[in-house]
Amino acid sequence: MDDCTWRRHANPWSGITRFGTVLPLLVLAIWSRVWLGWWALIPIGLAAIWIWLNPRLFPEPERLDHWMSRAVLGERIFLEHRADIAAHHVTAGKLLSLLSIPGAILMIWGLVVLWWEAALFGTALAILPKAWFCDRMVWLHDGWVRQGQPIPGIGTT
Template identity: 35%
Template sequence: MESTSDDGVRGRLEATFWERHANPWSAGTRILVYPVFMYAIYRRDAKLFAATLAFIAVNPVLFPRPKRTDNYLSKIVLAEREWLDAGNGTMGLDYPNILNVLNIPVTFYAFASAIRRKPVGTLLGTLGVMVLKLWWTDAIVKETGVTGERPGETLPVEESSLDE
C-alpha cells in the first residue's frame, strides 16, 4: 500500500511538472538560458552562474499551467513527455536520440571554450548545443505527431475554465 501512496504523490508531482513546463514561457526561457549559462562561465561571474543554475532548477514549475498548448514551444514539451512515457529514452544510436549523443562532445567543447575564454569556440559550441537540442525536440514532435490540439495531447482543462 505504501508504494501506491508514493506512486500517487509521484504521479501528481510529475503531472504538475509537465503541465507547468508546457507553458511556452517555461520552454522558451529554458532554451534561452543556455547562452546565459555559458556567458556566466566565460565571464567567471559567480552570481550570474548561481542565478542561472537556480533558474534552471525552478524553471519547469516557475510558470503557471498554460491555457493553450497548440503552440510550438508547448508542443515540444508535450512531445518530450509522450516520447519518454513511451519508453524511448533520450540517448542512443537511433534517430533522433543520436542527436543527443552527438551533443555530448559539443557540450564539452562549449564548456572547455568558455573555461579557456575562447569567444569563437564558446559561441560555436553554444550554438551547436542549441541546434542539436532543437533538432532533437523538433524530431520528436514529428515522431510523436503531437499537435497540442487533439484530446490526450493537451493538458486536462477544468470544466469551469472552458471558453465555449
C-alpha cells in the first residue's frame, strides 16, 4: 500500500471493518462451494475485491487518535521500521502472528473437510491473536510518537 492508502486505512471505519469482516467473509465465501459449486468463485472473488478495496474505500480521517487509527499506524511502523523499534515489540509481534497459525490451520482444515465447527472455531482462534496484535501496535505507536518519531507517510501526529 502507498502512503495515501495507509492514510485512508487509518480511518477507524476502514480498520474496524477490515478486522471484523475480512476473514469471516473469506471463510463464508469458501464455504459457499457447498451450495454453489464452482459458482463459489464469485463470492471468493468478491471477498478478494473487498480485501483490496477496504483500505482504499474510506476517506482519510480528520484525527488519528482513535484506537484503531493508532493500531493501523503502529502496524505500519512495525512493518517499515522494525530495526528501529524496541525488541520487545518485535518479539511480541512475531509471537502474536505465530499464535494465529493454529487457528488458521484448524479453520483451513474445517473448510477442507466441511466441518463448520472447526472452521468457525479456527476463525475465532486466528482472529483473537490479531486483536492482541492490534493492541500491541497501539502501544508501539504511542511510544513512537512520545519519542518524537515521525509516522511513515504521515509525519508527526
